[in-house]
Amino acid sequence: MxxxxxxxxxxxxxxxxxxxxxxxxxxxxxxxxxxxxxxxxxxxxxxxxxxxxxxxxxxEQKDDVLSALLEERTEGLLAQLRARAGDPKGFEARLETRMKRLFAYVEQHRAFLAIASEQGLFAGAAAPGARVTPRNAQQIEAFRRELRSIVDEGLASGDIEGLDAEDLARFLGGTMRAFVLSSLAQREAATASPQALATVDLFLHGAARRRRRAR
Amino acid sequence: MxxxxxxxxxxxxxxxxxxxxxxxxxxxxxxxxxxxxxxxxxxxxxxxxxxxxxxxxxxEQKDDVLSALLEERTEGLLAQLRARAGDPKGFEARLETRMKRLFAYVEQHRAFLAIASEQGLFAGAAAPGARVTPRNAQQIEAFRRELRSIVDEGLASGDIEGLDAEDLARFLGGTMRAFVLSSLAQREAATASPQALATVDLFLHGAARRRRRAR
Amino acid sequence: MxxxxxxxxxxxxxxxxxxxxxxxxxxxxxxxxxxxxxxxxxxxxxxxxxxxxxxxxxxEQKDDVLSALLEERTEGLLAQLRARAGDPKGFEARLETRMKRLFAYVEQHRAFLAIASEQGLFAGAAAPGARVTPRNAQQIEAFRRELRSIVDEGLASGDIEGLDAEDLARFLGGTMRAFVLSSLAQREAATASPQALATVDLFLHGAARRRRRAR
Amino acid sequence: MxxxxxxxxxxxxxxxxxxxxxxxxxxxxxxxxxxxxxxxxxxxxxxxxxxxxxxxxxxEQKDDVLSALLEERTEGLLAQLRARAGDPKGFEARLETRMKRLFAYVEQHRAFLAIASEQGLFAGAAAPGARVTPRNAQQIEAFRRELRSIVDEGLASGDIEGLDAEDLARFLGGTMRAFVLSSLAQREAATASPQALATVDLFLHGAARRRRRAR
DNA sequence: CATGAATGAGTCTTCATTCAT
DNA sequence: GATGAATGAAGACTCATTCAT
Incomplete structure (x- = not known):
């Protein structure tokens, strides 16, 4: 050598x-x-x-700078959403853990999310005129699959129920997104935890819960 | 004369x-x-x-074409969301009626929503490099207020509960958005009704409902 | 009839x-x-x-508006310069009379002179990119000829002298022009008489006159 | 180093x-x-x-090309007009020297003068629609001042006389201009000397000189 | 490999001119 | 003959990309 x-x-x-x-x-x-x-x-x-x-x-070209950037950051975001070795076992706690990680990442990369949004990365479909490459599309698909697998876990354990798993995955994505944006809308970076908890709580119980546990 | x-x-x-x-x-x-x-x-x-x-x-300029378009279509969308004379009285039925109208409009103006998304119109904040005028910003704000007023109605009638009305409004927006996008993602225009129902159902009861009415 | x-x-x-x-x-x-x-x-x-x-x-076209305008006003200007029935007979007095008329016209048509200047009408040659028609060129030539004929009158009567009549005509034109512009440079329209007298005086006697009449 | x-x-x-x-x-x-x-x-x-x-x-823009050009060439023209170390001392000889330089420069830059004329550079005021910058205006003013200082020299030495120095400066400018244009009007570049001499002679003695030195 | 000036295709915008009413 | 909106050719300016140093 x-x-x-x-x-x-x-x-x-x-x-x-x-x-x-x-x-x-x-x-x-x-x-x-x-x-x-x-x-x-x-x-x-x-x-x-x-x-x-x-x-x-x-x-090679301007487009490549964008897609490399999207690739790198989307991978980072996805990594937060994936289950990790030490994560809790119960469905709700486990989901909270993952959400907290994701919201923390969001706080660290506010700029990226603005771009992702312009490119329609989380719109479920590329924005018009977007510069999304096949590789990016794969990652979006991976993101969608990750949400789906979370839903599947919950359905399997009986923690959640519903006729259409795809709908539930979308619902989870939409709820997350609502709080991600609320987080970005605030000028200053802040603790991400409350958004994570609100996301999980509303995803699970909706707005109409009666006589249920206080949070 | x-x-x-x-x-x-x-x-x-x-x-x-x-x-x-x-x-x-x-x-x-x-x-x-x-x-x-x-x-x-x-x-x-x-x-x-x-x-x-x-x-x-x-x-006058290209920008003005865009903002006039956004203005006109956003107003149309907003009109669907507003309560109308003949709407039902009960909270859930009333919400369903409004959602059905909104999803029907979405089906009619799929192209517009792709643009609105690019411009960050429903992102809660303008996308970077977006061409949003003060007038557009007012309409987005009007949209947000409309969601908020729906939530306030529900809180007043006791049909929904929660600590933060703003959070609930965002949650409603996110849930809607998830199904709007799912609707757009399908190549073909379709009946909007199922998405409207799913939106209302999940908004109200979340994913974790047990022992509740069959759908 | x-x-x-x-x-x-x-x-x-x-x-x-x-x-x-x-x-x-x-x-x-x-x-x-x-x-x-x-x-x-x-x-x-x-x-x-x-x-x-x-x-x-x-x-017919934009150019024609300009050339018609130049034509009409140049003709007006030229009319002032031409000798008239009642004009004095002595060379100097006659010249003064014509100059006074010309300067009075200039005061009445300040705007025109700005245009004429842009078009090089009194530059002895058309300005680059100028819209001068053959008809306009004829009038400029007529203007030049009028100056020349004044000079010829003076040479014939012995009131002025010099080797080259063309040079003298140009000199007269240049002297006039200097005071026309000085007249235009003043914001407000004013009596034209002093400029007319200065023009005649300097044209005839130059700047170096010694022991000559006070004015 | x-x-x-x-x-x-x-x-x-x-x-x-x-x-x-x-x-x-x-x-x-x-x-x-x-x-x-x-x-x-x-x-x-x-x-x-x-x-x-x-x-x-x-x-930066088309306008800037023009004004840079005017700036550079006007400065060149002005440089010819300024007195130099070796110039003669007597007023007339000195003026002739300066005029010869100026007319020589004019011959070298016939194109420039056509432009300057279009822009009203030597009109004493900017032409309508002209692209004159403050810097250009300064130079025109400098040009005017230079003429004025020549006149002041002559008045001080007693070589010329007159009530209004400004009028004399304008008269000098007008006389110069007449011969500059006569020079430009000839298709071919030629020796500038005769024009310089004619300018000085007529400026000093006018057209009506009698019983004065032969030239 | 870094540099940054040269390149020229691409687009918005203006405005003289036309023509249906 | 007056009107004023429609037309589209023309030109200033931008900026991704290239390449000699």
Whole structure:
């Protein structure tokens, strides 16, 4: 093994990754501020403190910057929603845990959600004129499947019921979305916990609960 | 009263309205297909079978075409949501009636909702780079207020309960949105009724209802 | 003779002339304010309180409005410069009389001179991009000839001298122009007489006169 | 001192200046041929053998090309008019020297003067619809001041006399202008000297000189 | 590989001119 | 003959992309 042979390429790769991340971070900010069409490559380059040409050394075209960004952040969001080793076992507690993680991520990436919304990422269908790639579509589908699997868990355990699992998954998504947006609408980042709890509570019991436990 | 004196101006106004509507209809289709930025004035003009310059005889700039469209359609949507004279009195039946109207309108204006979504009209906040005017913002606010007033009715009658009326209004909006999107996701227009019922049912009772009425 | 047969056509012609003049007056004001290219037919029509189409019933194209205007006003200016029956006989007094008339006309048509200047009418050559027609060129030439004939009169009477009559004509034109502009530069219209006298005096005696009559 | 550190920036600046000058030269020719409005950015770019976009890398808008051109050339013209170290001392000889320089410059930049004339640069006031910037206005004012200072010199030395120095300055300007235009009116560039001499002679002695030195 | 100026296709917008009423 | 809306050619300007340094 030649350590030098390894080290140099590695350094080179690290440098590449540094640039790539700087560009994506800059793009996140600029896309969120001005939208995809309003953002110029020049703006992104300036924010990343590099030259325009450098952006093109890392991405073939403007579209690719967007889709790479969506890819990376959507994956992050999805990771929060997935069940983890230490998660509680009971359905409601488990759901709360996952929601808290998701809302915390949302707080960390407010800019991303503005972009995702413009691109119709969580609209269940791409927005008109959106730049969604097949890869992005896969991730959205993965997101949808994750919601569906949560619903399926609940149906299996008897914690929830309903005729159409797809409808329930959509309902969960819509409820989440309502509180995600309420969270974004507040100027300042805040604790995500209350939104997570409200989401779970309303998803499970709706607005018309009578004589049920106080929360 | 001189009927002749009336006729000419009236005809002229009718002609103006005809053009205006033709432009808005064309714009609705084109914006929905390609997004605001992807749509060229020329595309809209061609679709309306008029000349480019004619568009500018009716709207100062491209932005104004969009905001007039949003204005007109949002008003239409809002009109469905508002209570009407013959509506039932009981909270749930009343809500169902309003939802059915709204979902029917949605079926009639699928293209509009794609645009509205791109512009963040129902995101609770304008999308980045969106072309929302103060007038549009007022309508969104009116929409929000309408949801809120529905919730207030329910709280007053005791049909629903909860600590935060704002949260409930958002929840209602999110639930609606989930089924609106599910409705749009289907390629073909369909009867809106099931979505309206699902919306009301889940809004009221959530996913976890036990021992409650059969559907 | 059928007086009716005469009267109607005459009335019709008078009406035509009325429109034509209204258009030219409006054009004079608008061209002077915004320049030829900056002036829209619409602006001229509005100022004349008529419809756009009406302008085209009287002039084939925009260029024609300008050249008709230049023609009419240049002819007016030229008329002031020409000798008249009652004019004095002595060279200097005669020149003063003509200059006074000319400067008085200038005061009455300040707007026109701004346009003439833009079009290079008194530049001795058309300005680049100018809309000068052959007819206008003839009038400019007539203007030049008139100056030349004044010089020739003076040379013949021995009141002025010089090797080149063309040079003297140009000199007279330049001197006039200097005081015409000084007259226009003042915001308010004023008596033209002093400029006329200064023009004649300096044209005849230059700046270096010694031991000559006080004025 | 590191010559290398200097060279690159210097080269870059030189390249910038090269483009800028090429654009201004092209613009001078095109504006002179077709006037400001008749000149398309594309024409200028083609004449400079560059792309349209490149023009916009050097000037924000079309207007700026014009005003930069006027600025640069007016400064050049003014430089000829200013007194220089080696100039003669006597008033008349000194004035002749300055006039010769000025007429020589005029011969070199015939196109510019056509533009200046269209813009009213030497009209004492901006032409209607002209694109004159405050900077241009300053230069015109500087030009006027220079003429005035020449007159003041002459008044002080007793070489010229008159009640109003402003009038004399205008008279000098008008006389100059007459011969500048006569110079431009000739198709071919020629020696400027005769015009300079005629200007000085007529300015000083007018057309009516009797019994004075032969020239 | 970073740089940033050059490139030119693409679009909005204006406005002279036409023509049905 | 007056009207004024419809027409569409023309041109300024933008910005993604390229490429010589």
């Amino acid at each position: 030649n350590p030098d042979g390894d080290r140099l390429p590695r350094r080179r790769d690290e440098a590449r990754a540094l640039f790539r991340n700087a560009i994506l971070d800059a793009a996140e900010a600029v896309f969120a501020e001005r939208g995809f069409h309003g953002a110029r490559i020049q703006d992104i380059a300036e924010r990343a403190r590099i030259a325009v040409g450098t952006v093109y050394n890392h991405f | 001189n009927p002749d004196g009336d006729r000419l101006p009236r005809r002229r106004d009718e002609a103006r309205a005809l053009f205006r509507n033709a432009i808005l209809d064309a714009a609705e289709a084109v914006f929905a297909e390609r997004g605001f930025h992807g749509a060229r004035i020329q595309d809209i003009a061609e679709r309306a079978r008029i000349a480019v310059g004619t568009v500018y005889n009716h709207f | 059928n007086p009716d047969g005469d009267r109607l056509p005459r009335r019709r012609d008078e009406a035509r002339a009325l429109f034509r003049n209204a258009i030219l007056d409006a054009a004079e004001a608008v061209f002077a304010e915004r320049g030829f290219h900056g002036a829209r037919i619409q602006d001229i029509a509005e100022r004349a309180r008529i419809a756009v189409g009406t302008v085209y019933n009287h002039f | 590191n010559p290398d550190g200097d060279r690159l920036p210097r080269r870059r600046d030189e390249a910038r200046a090269l483009f800028r000058n090429a654009i201004l030269d092209a613009a001078e020719a095109v504006f002179a041929e077709r006037g400001f409005h008749g000149a398309r950015i594309q024409d200028i770019a083609e004449r400079a053998r560059i792309a349209v976009g490149t023009v916009y890398n050097h000037f």
